[in-house]
Amino acid sequence: MVARHWGIVAAAVLSALIASAPPRAFAAQDAGRVITDEVGREVKVPAEVKRIVTLAPNLTEIVYALGLSDKLAGDTNECDSPPEAKSKPHVGEPQNPSLEAIVALHPDLVLATTSINRVDTADALERLGIAVYTTAGDTQTVLGMLDSISRMAELMGAEPQGAEMVGRMRQRLEALHARLQDRPMVHVLFVVWEDPLITIGQNTFIADALRWAGAESVVISKQNWPQLSIEEVVRLQPDYIVFTSDHGGTGATQLADLRSRPAWRDLDAVELGHVVDVSEEAVRPSPGLVDAIVQLAHAVHPEVFGESRRAEDETLFATRVTESVGAGLRPVLLGRCQEPHLCAR
Amino acid sequence: MRPLTPRRVAWVCAGLCALLFAAVVISLRVGAYPISVRDIVMTLVNRAIGHRDQIPADFWNIVYEIRLPRILLGVLVGASLSTAGAGFQALLRNPLADPYVLGVSSGAALGAIISLIAAPHTAGAIQLAAFAGAAGTTAAVYFLGRRGGQLDSATLLLAGIVAASFLSAIIMFLMTTLSGRDLRGMAFWLMGDLTSQPSINPTWLFLLLIIGVGSIYLTSSDLNLILTGEQEARHLGVNVHRVKLVVYVAASMLTGLAVSVSGAIGYVGLLVPHVMRMLFGTDYRLLIPTSALGGAILIVLADTLARTIVAPTELPVGAMTALAGAPVFIYLMRRRMR
Numbered sequence: 001m002v003a004r005h006w007g008i009v010a011a012a013v014l015s016a017l018i019a020s021a022p023p024r025a026f027a028a029q030d031a032g033r034v035i036t037d038e039v040g041r042e043v044k045v046p047a048e049v050k051r052i053v054t055l056a057p058n059l060t061e062i063v064y065a066l067g068l069s070d071k072l073a074g075d076t077n078e079c080d081s082p083p084e085a086k087s088k089p090h091v092g093e094p095q096n097p098s099l100e101a102i103v104a105l106h107p108d109l110v111l112a113t114t115s116i117n118r119v120d121t122a123d124a125l126e127r128l129g130i131a132v133y134t135t136a137g138d139t140q141t142v143l144g145m146l147d148s149i150s151r152m153a154e155l156m157g158a159e160p161q162g163a164e165m166v167g168r169m170r171q172r173l174e175a176l177h178a179r180l181q182d183r184p185m186v187h188v189l190f191v192v193w194e195d196p197l198i199t200i201g202q203n204t205f206i207a208d209a210l211r212w213a214g215a216e217s218v219v220i221s222k223q224n225w226p227q228l229s230i231e232e233v234v235r236l237q238p239d240y241i242v243f244t245s246d247h248g249g250t251g252a253t254q255l256a257d258l259r260s261r262p263a264w265r266d267l268d269a270v271e272l273g274h275v276v277d278v279s280e281e282a283v284r285p286s287p288g289l290v291d292a293i294v295q296l297a298h299a300v301h302p303e304v305f306g307e308s309r310r311a312e313d314e315t316l317f318a319t320r321v322t323e324s325v326g327a328g329l330r331p332v333l334l335g336r337c338q339e340p341h342l343c344a345r
Numbered sequence: 346m347r348p349l350t351p352r353r354v355a356w357v358c359a360g361l362c363a364l365l366f367a368a369v370v371i372s373l374r375v376g377a378y379p380i381s382v383r384d385i386v387m388t389l390v391n392r393a394i395g396h397r398d399q400i401p402a403d404f405w406n407i408v409y410e411i412r413l414p415r416i417l418l419g420v421l422v423g424a425s426l427s428t429a430g431a432g433f434q435a436l437l438r439n440p441l442a443d444p445y446v447l448g449v450s451s452g453a454a455l456g457a458i459i460s461l462i463a464a465p466h467t468a469g470a471i472q473l474a475a476f477a478g479a480a481g482t483t484a485a486v487y488f489l490g491r492r493g494g495q496l497d498s499a500t501l502l503l504a505g506i507v508a509a510s511f512l513s514a515i516i517m518f519l520m521t522t523l524s525g526r527d528l529r530g531m532a533f534w535l536m537g538d539l540t541s542q543p544s545i546n547p548t549w550l551f552l553l554l555i556i557g558v559g560s561i562y563l564t565s566s567d568l569n570l571i572l573t574g575e576q577e578a579r580h581l582g583v584n585v586h587r588v589k590l591v592v593y594v595a596a597s598m599l600t601g602l603a604v605s606v607s608g609a610i611g612y613v614g615l616l617v618p619h620v621m622r623m624l625f626g627t628d629y630r631l632l633i634p635t636s637a638l639g640g641a642i643l644i645v646l647a648d649t650l651a652r653t654i655v656a657p658t659e660l661p662v663g664a665m666t667a668l669a670g671a672p673v674f675i676y677l678m679r680r681r682m683r
Binding site: 077090091092093095096097098099100101103104106118120121123124127128129227 | 376377378403406407410411412521533538540541542652656657658659
């Protein structure tokens, strides 16, 4: 045990104060259950989870969506949705949380994700005898994420809420699939980061979300976050360009900006105004994701979801999650060309 | 300049040890979780008299499992980097020499990145690879820096600079192939970070530290002579080539050691030996132990700042060493010029 060796070194350095009493290993008293998390780590979780600390915004959203806000003891500085999450005690940044701030909150379960947390953090918490459940973030599928929500709900003692939420999301995805299954895939360029230009690989969570929206990335790559040159974009000529913006950004400037940039302005998608701006929800495996998928589907398949077919969309929109989850969601379709003869120049 | 007596060395080192101890206590005291001095003392005393059960679990966790290991890692890294810096400066008779300038740190970083790509989940692999990278770079730079069979300071420094930029370019290239979780860990590590505990036994790391600092210390009388001129030293019976080899190997090992556990914490190897020279003179018999202690103090204090000024958010310690170190350095330099 590492702590023991540090203890030995400590005894040498602080010999004035410390005699060499051997520290004993920490014994967890709680009779809980041992489960395996999504990255294959063994986690000992108490029978009843009472205090939860989340280390990523999407996990915080899931805890809130399951109605477990009372049990949430702390979250990160980045957790801004729902707005109430901002007033919870923070433990620092997801990439580098303060271990002692976490210890001080006495959590019996810490939720982490591979998409923004570090393995080192999970290792350190495990050494401190704190249960860490890590979800597979980046390389999940959308359905995998639903399973993950169910598992977390079960873990936190909110199985019925989880089942209901997941069932609802599944229904909406199926309804969407029924509408889109005989439509050809639209080829999109998903922009994760603009400078340098970074897009998604085929195994990522976002790639799967796009497929549900009837879209496919023009870039086929085994790397999760491949970097791309603008020349390659010109060669691939995507039908649509999808951007993510954080909550403060205004989407209206995006298209104008692209139209003023060399190379970008000559892309067919930019000329036609096929530029879609989705909220960050789309890139987080969070409860708001299905909304983002539905919105994206509307943006890239106007022939299916035109104004005249609004009534049919009720099935899709009827169950939209309200304020708490939907607040951060504003997928906007920008400057879709109403009069093609003007836009095509 | 007063002559150097064993008595003076002992007093200066004792003083610095006291300062280091004070720095450790301050560092144990402050943090995101508030613990009073009284509780710290109670925790230490209870531990000392074997009353482990009397210590509240939180205090135990925070003092012994979180803060102390990190402080000791800071001591290790600070002492290694400053001693390595002092060694390289004597070796090259160049005040700008430092593990980073010579490319040794870049070599260690490259080794670590290769290990992350090749064997991401093997315990201790990153340390071994960083070590191998440092040693390999040392050997390469050492041979590139020879001119006419002699180790030439200017050529060696030039070889080091070229090696550093070449290795950094390879690191940049490899970084683009990493993704997600590994890249995040890597980016932190490259900035200089003490949050990750090494997966190998820290006692071994301290043993290596003692061997490295000790072997440079044993050459310190010879280094003093070499600094007055290699020719003169040779006439006085110093085996210059052997001394250089010992210092170079030991300093490289110390660099590999530091980089393997903390990544690239810059500035320490350059800053600390110079500050110590300004305070205590240029005699290497005093400079080596004071540099080791001074480096440890600097890193412990810098890391304390890094984890407290915007708590609970933690900053990379490398940013802190530069932020806190530069003004001190400039102040001392101006004062000496007056």
